[in-house]
Amino acid sequence: MLQFTPLQTTDKDYSFVENLLHESFPEAERRDDVAQRDNVDNCAAFTCYLISDDELLVGLITVWKFAGFSYVEHLATSPSVRNKGYGRKIMEVLQQQFPGVIILEVEKPVDEWSRRRIGFYQRCGFSLCEKEYVQPSYRKGGETLPMFLMYAGTETIDKEFESIRDEIYRKVYGVESV
DSSP states (O other), rough: OEEEEEEEEEEETTTHHHHHHHHHHHHHGGGOHHHHHHHHHHHHTTEEEEEEEEEEEEEEEEEETTEEEEEEEEEEEGGGGGTHHHHHHHHHHHHHHOOOEEEEEESSSSSSHHHHHHHHHHHOOOOOOEEEEOOOSSSTTTOOHHHHEEESSSSSSTTTTHHHHHHHIIIIIOSOOO
16 A cells, blocks of 8 residues: 655655655756755655555655645656556545645656656646746756646636745745746
8 A cells, every 4th residue: 555654864764765866856956965854854844755555665755735735846756666557646645645736846848758747647637837937946056947837636726826836936945036
């Protein structure tokens, strides 16, 4: 049975999560380890979950809980379990454990992989918001990334888009605007 287990950096499986984060996301798409560990251990709105299936370590998901929505910052499965149906199961558990509006970022559909990723989330019940969105840099002096938001748990986020974007910018990235 698939489980999301909240972790602290002192937990024995945290190294699996941290290594998977490094393997799955380029440096520009994640904060440095010190800042990430600080969020894991000290930020009440942020939770890092180990995803497991009984004893099998499946992946990681990090979720921010805000007033009115949950924001999925990172989601990755271990290379050893990819293409085995875990992605869909993870999305089902996510929507069960975080009822209401769920927001995540995706790359714009510029190549086959980004189009496939968007299609996967759509098959899992998410909708694409095509309003202009830019992912702020995780690191001082780093580059921003053009992205789109996807959402589930509501018919549309059009009216709330700016407030959702602004809350993500302030609380996740520590900026007022891009």
